Amino acid sequence: MAKTRQLVWFRTDIRAEDNKALYQASQAGDVVGVYLIQPGQWANHDDSPNKLFFSLSCVASLQQRLAKLNIPLLVKEAVYYSDSAELLLNLARSLECQGIWFNDEYGVNEQNRDRKVIEAFDAAGLSSHRFTDAVLVEPGRVMTGKGEAFKVFTPFKKAVYRHLRPEDWMPCPSPSKQTSLDIASDPVPVDRYTPTASNILERWEPDEASAHKCLNDFIESRVQRYAEQRDFPALDGTSSLSPWLVAGVLSIRQCFDAAVCANNGELDSGNAGITCWLGELVWREFYKHILVAFPRVSMHRPFQVETDKLSWRHDSALQEAWESGKTGFPLVDAAMRQLVATGWMHNRLRMVTAMFLSKNLMLDWRIGERFFMRHLVDGDLAANNGGWQWSASTGTDAAPYFRMFNPVSQSEKFDPDGTFIRTWVPELAALDNKAIHQPLKGKTGDLFGALDYPAPIVDHSASRQRVIEAFKGLRS
Structure with a gap:
């Protein structure tokens, strides 16, 4: 019997390793990937040409990586988020996909976009599968004693640490190589955006192997001194991993797991540099939870x-x-x-x-x-x-x-x-x-x-x- 076919929608998770939507889809059938170019929305969000150039460079690298797994990666244009549902549904139908798989994003516009995509697929009788991937803990899972969202970081961090179990930060497997599909990948328009900054790709090579090398170098040689050196801009005291984290070339779990392993399984005790960096990763988590609990901050409104x-x-x-x-x-x-x-x-x-x-x-x-x-x-x-x-x-x-x-x-x-x-x-x-x-x-x-x-x-x-x-x- 022929295997079912699944559509995986890549967004800010431009990686093959530890990608929940990709891995789970690969367990359900043959995978076809898609990435949407959304110039109108990106302009509305003030995304820089530096970020977009880097992201598309990462997409090109991911496409090569997926090709080794016989997973085609299509690149389509939907100018605004509001154009996404129709395009993805038509694509799924044309490819005879049974469902769409993606990892959650948390801004107001992103949440509205994803809701419309799910509604469109449901109406067409196709399945939708979404995953908590960009954060360790799904927003809304960690609350105050009154059942409210945390507004202060320190009690939030303590609650997250109480909630977390090793399986929460354990990276998931990569997909296996699948049978070849008669579907050609689309060219990635890397030159669509001209960076205003120099040497971006020299400093942050747009591939998973380079990102992991830098993560490992940081963990092995610098994270122990992170608490002492992170505030001195002339020193190489920070991880400088943020471009890969934002693009999703690295996952939060990969970073957290590497740090916890180096700290002998401890979260809030052990090496001061490692615990400090873990805290910074939780700050990143905190602000994503805030986007969901208080959507006004996504709409140019102050939290206070x-x-x-x-x-x-x-x-x-x-x-x-x-x-x-x-x-x-x-x-x-x-x-x-x-x-x-x-x-x-x-x-x-x-x-x-x-x-x-x-x-x-x-x-x-x-x-x-x-x-x-x-x-x-x-x-x-x-x-x-x-x-x-x-x-x-x-x-x-x-x-x-x-x-x-x-x-x-x-x-x-x-x-x-x-x-x-x-x-x-x-x-x-x-x-x-x-x-x-x-x-x-x-x-x-x-x-x-x-x-x-x-x-x-x-x-x-x-x-x-x-x-x-x-x-x-x-x-x-």
Whole structure:
């Protein structure tokens, strides 16, 4: 008897290993894969050309990997999410597929899209199969004692750790090689998007083997010092795995399993570096749970509803100075230039630059959220929105409104000898290790002008007082 045929819809899970939808579909019949190009929706979501170029490069790599398993990967265009259901249903019918298999995504638009796909397949008498794959714990499974979604990270993490069992992070098998199908794969339009950043594929090769090599290198040689080194941008102290995680070339389970194994099975005890990194993976989990429990954060709304009344400043000159890395604060400028040049920014600096925009400059955090998404190779709605709202004190588990990173103090603490600043702000390279953090201090106008570097665009103390008064005004 001929085997049934199943359609696997790849989205942000561009991998053959540890892919729940792919593996389960392969157990039910022969598999045909499909990936949708959705330019209109991607533009609406501010996905950067860097991210899209990288993602399509990963799709091309996945297609080669699947070909060795005799699994064709089709690439079709559905401009918006609203076009997905009809296209996928017609494709399934034409290929005589009995059902569609996919892994869940959690933004409002994604959830609405998937619901319409399921409805269309149900109406046509075809099956739909969806899986929890992008997170360790399905959203809604871990709740407070009152049966509500967690709004604060630490109790969420404790609850997740109580809930998790080894099978929850154990990667699933890869599909076996199937019989050859008389279906040709489509070409992948990798050049559809031209990256604005340089050397993306040199830093993050778009294939599973390279991603796993970097994961293993991190676990074997750097994760033990992660807690000590992760905040220093001049050091290779972070995993830098985020582009592969966002594209789904790596799974959360593969990362979690590698770390727990290295920590002798422990989650919240053992090596400090490993437990710290596990906590960062759970932060990623937390923000995806927030998308589901509080969908307004997917719709440009603050989590703390009352902060929607804040009177943000409107100043295009200040915004331009921040975006171009010309604020007169060397660490902020170095970070922004790193972002534009590479499509990536060190995590500590994402917080520093976000607080600077939203608090020192008192510009709407959504401006920064959008700018980051338009440049990041690892742009992710949940993590990016969560980080920006935390920094702006509008989000869940947010920094208290009176907490502000002093960009000079942050610079002196986390780039003490100015190595990172010299890399990205070369006009300051000749300054000594003290002066490089505050080039203007003690300089005359002529000497300062000779540096070809701008004066600070804002006074930190005055701006701190301004934002405190603005937040206090919400309570009056």
